[in-house]
Amino acid sequence: MPRPITAVIHHDALQHNLSIAREMAPDSQVFAVVKANAYGHGIERVYSSFKTADGFALLDIEEAKRIRALGWTGTILLLEGIFSAQDLFDCDQYNLSFTVHSQHQIDWIQQYAVIQNQQDQKIVQFDIFLKMNSGMNRLGFNPEHYQSAWHQLNSLNSIHSITHMMHFSDADGERFGRSGIEYQRQIFEEAIRDLPGKRSLSNSAATLRYSKQLHSDYVRSGIMLYGSSPDYPEHNIQDWKLEPTMSLRSEIIAIQNLEANETVGYGSRFIAKQTMKIGIVACGYADGYQRISTDAPVLVNSIRSQTIGRVSMDMLAVDLTHVENAEIGSEVVLWGKSSSGAVLPIDEVAISSGTVGYELMCGVTNRVNFVNEH
Ligand SMILES: *Cc1c(COP(=O)(O)O)cnc(C)c1O
Numbered sequence: 001m002p003r004p005i006t007a008v009i010h011h012d013a014l015q016h017n018l019s020i021a022r023e024m025a026p027d028s029q030v031f032a033v034v035k036a037n038a039y040g041h042g043i044e045r046v047y048s049s050f051k052t053a054d055g056f057a058l059l060d061i062e063e064a065k066r067i068r069a070l071g072w073t074g075t076i077l078l079l080e081g082i083f084s085a086q087d088l089f090d091c092d093q094y095n096l097s098f099t100v101h102s103q104h105q106i107d108w109i110q111q112y113a114v115i116q117n118q119q120d121q122k123i124v125q126f127d128i129f130l131k132m133n134s135g136m137n138r139l140g141f142n143p144e145h146y147q148s149a150w151h152q153l154n155s156l157n158s159i160h161s162i163t164h165m166m167h168f169s170d171a172d173g174e175r176f177g178r179s180g181i182e183y184q185r186q187i188f189e190e191a192i193r194d195l196p197g198k199r200s201l202s203n204s205a206a207t208l209r210y211s212k213q214l215h216s217d218y219v220r221s222g223i224m225l226y227g228s229s230p231d232y233p234e235h236n237i238q239d240w241k242l243e244p245t246m247s248l249r250s251e252i253i254a255i256q257n258l259e260a261n262e263t264v265g266y267g268s269r270f271i272a273k274q275t276m277k278i279g280i281v282a283c284g285y286a287d288g289y290q291r292i293s294t295d296a297p298v299l300v301n302s303i304r305s306q307t308i309g310r311v312s313m314d315m316l317a318v319d320l321t322h323v324e325n326a327e328i329g330s331e332v333v334l335w336g337k338s339s340s341g342a343v344l345p346i347d348e349v350a351i352s353s354g355t356v357g358y359e360l361m362c363g364v365t366n367r368v369n370f371v372n373e374h
Contacts, residue, residue, distance in 0.1 A: 004251040004329075005283050007364050008336065009041055011374045013227055013243035014049035020241055021221040025202065025211045029054035031077060033203075033222035034063070040362040041226065041246055043067060045372060050225070055097075057220050061090050068094050077129060079220075080139065081105050088112045092124045099165060101131040101139035106152055113158040125160035128153065129200060132191060134184040136169040143191035150195055163198045163218065164188070171205035172231040181210050205230035208240055228357030232347035244343060246361055247336025248289075248368070251329050252279035252300070255320070264317050265309035277320040281332045284314040288364040289334060293353035299333035300326050302342035335360065 021030045032053040033039075038046040043063060047070045050056070055075030056067055064076045078098040082088060085108035091098055100106060109126070116123055130150055133140030141149045153159050166188045170180030188201070198217035204224035206214060209231065223230050227244040229237050237243070258264070258272040279300065285291040289311055296307045300323045308317050320326045331339060335346040346357040 002369055003282050003367075004253070005287055006249055006369045006371050008247040008249060008371050008373050009045050010243070010245050010247065010337065011049045011372060013245040014041075014046055014225065015052075017225045017227055017242050017245065018050060018053060018221075021204075021207060021219065021224060024207050025216065025219045028202075028211075028216050028219045031055040031057045031075070031200075031218055031220050032225055033057045033079075033220050034067070035059045035079065035222070036362045037063070039222065039226045039358065040364050042370060044070065045370065047072070055218070057222075061087060061094075061096070064094060064096050065090075075127075077220075081131075082108060084108070085111055088126075091126060097127040097129065099129045099131050099139070100149070100153065101133075101141070103141075103149070106149065109153070109156065109158060113156060116158070123157045126158055127161045127163070128159060129163045129165040132164065132166045132188055134166045134187045134191075136167055136184070138167070140166065143187050146191045147195065161197070163200050164192045164195070165200045168201070168203060168206050171203060171209060173234060179210070181206055181214065185214070203230070208235075223358055226357075226361055228346050228350075228361070232345075232357070233351065236347060237345050244336040244346065246346070246364075247338075248283070248287075248334040248364065249336070249339075250281050250283040250332050250334065252318075252326060252332060253282050253315075253328065254280040255326070255328065256280065256317075263309075266312055267310050270309035270317070277326075278308060279318045279320050279323075279326055279330070279332070281316050281318055281334075282314065283316055283332070283334055284312050286313045286365060287368050288360070289316065290353035290355065290360070290363075293349070296349050296352040297344055299331075299338050299342050299344050301330050302333075302338040302340050304344070 032050040034056050035058040043066050057077040057079050059080050076096050081099040131140035132146050133142050173180050200218040201216040202219040204221050207219045227242050229235050256278050258276050260274050262272050264270040283289050291311045298318050303323045305319050308319050333344050335349040350357045350360050
C-alpha cells in the first residue's frame with residue numbers, strides 16, 4: 001500500500017469555477033492562469049477542464065510547450081514576457097503571446113526582426129501585451145513612458161497587435177480609503193488615452209469584486225478557478241459560489257490516549273489538560289503542509305477538528321475528542337472536500353499559518369499521490 005496521503009483534483013469544480021469567471025465577466029475573454037503548474041494542480045490534469053477558456057496564461061515557455069503538446073491551438077500568454085532574445089524563437093515557433101514590460105525586451109524584438117530580415121524570412125507577427133506599471137512597482141513601463149513604448153512597438157512590422165495591460169496590487173480590498181482598484185485604474189486610463197487597442201486588467205479579485213465597473217477585454221483568472229477566495233476573510237468561497245478543486249486527504253495511522261499533562265510532538269508544544277484521544281495523521285511538512293501552522297482546522301470522518309502540537313516532517317496530530325467514530329484508517333481532510341462532501345476551504349487552513357490558499361496549493365510536494373475525480 002502506498003502511504004495514504006493523496007491530493008484529489010475535482011474536475012467538475014474546475015469547470016464550475018471557470019463558469020463563475022465567465023458569469024462575472026460576461027463581456028470579456030477569460031484566460032485561465034495556469035502558472036506554477038496550474039497552481040500546483042498539474043497542467044496536464046486541469047487542461048481537459050479548462051480547454052473551454054479563451055486562452056491560457058503562464059510564465060514558463062516549457063509550460064507553454066506542454067499546453068501545445070496537449071493540442072491547444074488558441075492563445076497562450078507569457079505573463080512575465082521573454083527572458084532573453086532567444087525566447088523569441090520559441091514564441092515564433094509555438095505562437096506565444098507575451099507581455100512586454102521593459103525597454104530591453106523591445107530591443108530584443110527589434111534585433112529579432114533585423115535577423116529575420118537578413119535571413120529573408122517572413123517577418124513573424126507577435127501579439128503582445130504592453131504592461132504598464134500603474135503603481136505596483138514590479139513590472140511595466142511607468143505611465144509617462146508608456147506612450148513612447150507603445151509607439152516604438154507600433155512602428156515595428158513584427159508586431160501584430162498591442163493589448164494594454166496592467167495588474168492590480170489591491171483588488172482584494174480597500175486602500176487609502178477607497179476601493180483598491182481606483183488609484184491604479186485612473187493612472188492607467190489616463191496613460192492609455194487616445195491609444196487604440198484592447199485591454200487586460202483583471203485578476204481574480206478584480207473579476208469578482210469589480211467586473212461591473214471595469215472593462216477588461218481579457219480577464220486573467222487564477223486563484224478563483226482553483227476554489228480559493230482572493231479576498232478571504234472578507235468573502236469566502238461560498239460567497240463567491242466557488243468550489244474546492246484540490247482536496248488534500250490522508251488517514252489516521254495511529255491513535256494515542258493521553259493522560260493529563262502528557263505532551264505531543266517535538267518541543268512538547270501541546271500539553272493535555274485532561275485525558276484525551278488523539279490521532280496521528282500521515283501528513284507533514286515534507287508533503288507541503290505548513291510546519292508553522294497552529295491549531296489548523298481539519299476534518300476527521302467529515303467532522304471538524306484541529307491539529308495539535310507541532311507539525312513534523314511526515315506526521316501531524318489531530319484532536320479526536322469530538323470524533324467518536326475515529327479509528328485507524330479514518331479519513332482526514334487537510335483541506336478541500338471529504339469523500340462524503342463536507343468542505344474545509346483551503347483559505348481557512350492557510351490563515352492558521354499566516355498565508356494564503358495560493359501558497360498551500362502550490363506547495364504540495366511530489367511525494368503526494370495525485371488522483372483525478374471526474
Ligand atoms: C498570477 C497572475 C494573475 C492571476 O492572479 P490571481 O490572483 O490568481 O487571479 C493575473 N495576472 C498576472 C500578471 C499574474 O501574474
